[in-house]
Amino acid sequence: MNKQKQESAKKPNGFVRLLKNIFVHNIGWKLLSIVSAAVIWALAAGLL
Amino acid sequence: MWFLTNIYEKMAAKPWACAIDIVLAALLIYGMIVFLKRNNAGKLIAFVLVFVAAGIVLSSEFMDLPVIGSIMRYGIIIVVVVIVFVFPAETKRGLLKLASPRDTHEQYTTAYGASDEELHAAINDIVRAAQNMSKKNVGALIIISTQNLPEHIIDSGTKLDAVLSCALLESIFNTKAPLHDGAVFVRGNRIVAAGCFLPLSQSNAIDKELGTRHRAGIGVSENYNVLTIIVSEETGVISIAQHGELTRYFDSQMLTDKLEQTYGLQATPESTRKHHRRKGD
Numbered sequence: 073m074n075k076q077k078q079e080s081a082k083k084p085n086g087f088v089r090l091l092k093n094i095f096v097h098n099i100g101w102k103l104l105s106i107v108s109a110a111v112i113w114a115l116a117a118g119l120l
Numbered sequence: 121m122w123f124l125t126n127i128y129e130k131m132a133a134k135p136w137a138c139a140i141d142i143v144l145a146a147l148l149i150y151g152m153i154v155f156l157k158r159n160n161a162g163k164l165i166a167f168v169l170v171f172v173a174a175g176i177v178l179s180s181e182f183m184d185l186p187v188i189g190s191i192m193r194y195g196i197i198i199v200v201v202v203i204v205f206v207f208p209a210e211t212k213r214g215l216l217k218l219a220s221p222r223d224t225h226e227q228y229t230t231a232y233g234a235s236d237e238e239l240h241a242a243i244n245d246i247v248r249a250a251q252n253m254s255k256k257n258v259g260a261l262i263i264i265s266t267q268n269l270p271e272h273i274i275d276s277g278t279k280l281d282a283v284l285s286c287a288l289l290e291s292i293f294n295t296k297a298p299l300h301d302g303a304v305f306v307r308g309n310r311i312v313a314a315g316c317f318l319p320l321s322q323s324n325a326i327d328k329e330l331g332t333r334h335r336a337g338i339g340v341s342e343n344y345n346v347l348t349i350i351v352s353e354e355t356g357v358i359s360i361a362q363h364g365e366l367t368r369y370f371d372s373q374m375l376t377d378k379l380e381q382t383y384g385l386q387a388t389p390e391s392t393r394k395h396h397r398r399k400g401d
Contacts, residue, residue: 101153109145117130118123119180
């Protein structure tokens, strides 16, 4: 029971979890998405 | 130079619209990446991104290619149709999840999140459970995966996310337990799900004596990068299926070696030689 309490105390609250989800979780793929979007946008803006 | 001038003019005219355009495109691309990764089709990510970029270049006024330009202009429709045809079950599930986003944050990462000692303990538990079930002629089907299985396979069973133990595995495959008729999906030292339904192999080369459990074990290893441990209910023989090939008559040492290889806890060549030697004996 004590162990459970310790584990639940260690868990980050909702806001921290949200920030982690946005800025930490899968950050590599997120950066790739942003870079790809920027490259594709530049191609479209420059050529079309 | 005109290329950069075009970009500058567009950014100067409507900077906010450009920023929103890039952010929305990034969100769209990230959604596509998550969808492909979750369905074990990560290799398609580069292809789709290159296809989109090539489509923009080839359909541009600068290239002036009327036929290819028209095809590429409608490329996005082609990509969407291909995705719907290639992943019909996943598309349906994705749309259903959009409608009920209760557990959309649930996902399975490829990281084990377990120490080497914990992985060794998990291997010992799997081997002991397989041996015990083999002695009692209890059928079992255990999928060991280093990557993600498609969610529709995991969702076909019951999600557990429990620490693996010998007793838990034996309890799941107890013939009176409701989850015994299906596969257990293990990643690292955790049982992700139990009672999962798997695609059956359609191969004609499989021995007719082998039942549906073996066919399911081979079928899932044909489609995904997994190691499947199958314990025969009739004979108690422990077999392993990998890359669509079934190897039978594993003892506890061979099984331990194979699992250590799979978990990256052992160098591959030595244990492979050992396996071949034993198979030849």
